Amino acid sequence: MNLGRLLFWLGVSxxxxxLLLQLAPQIPWLGKLPGDIRIxxxxxxxxxxxxxCLLISVVLTLLVNLLARLRQP
Numbered sequence: 518m519n520l521g522r523l524l525f526w527l528g529v530s531x532x533x534x535x536l537l538l539q540l541a542p543q544i545p546w547l548g549k550l551p552g553d554i555r556i557x558x559x560x561x562x563x564x565x566x567x568x569x570c571l572l573i574s575v576v577l578t579l580l581v582n583l584l585a586r587l588r589q590p
Contacts, residue, residue, distance in 0.1 A: 541547055549555075552568030 548564060548566040548569050550566070550568040550572065552571075554563075554565040554567055556563040
């Protein structure tokens with residue numbers, strides 16, 4: 518029963534990640550926050566979205582902690 522529940526939640530999380538990857542190009546500020554590293558030269562472009570990664574990490578951490586607290590008996 519636990520394996521089935523794990524596979525279900527893995528499938529749901531993969532679907533959510535897939536949906537977010539499809540919608541990511543339509544979010545104009547994603548990857549362009551202050552703190553994101555962007556180097557552009559002729560024939561070369563390097564982007565490292567440091568601030569965006571930190572923001573997403575904080576939001577996901579808060580969400581997981583909130584869900585864990587709601588789940589506790």
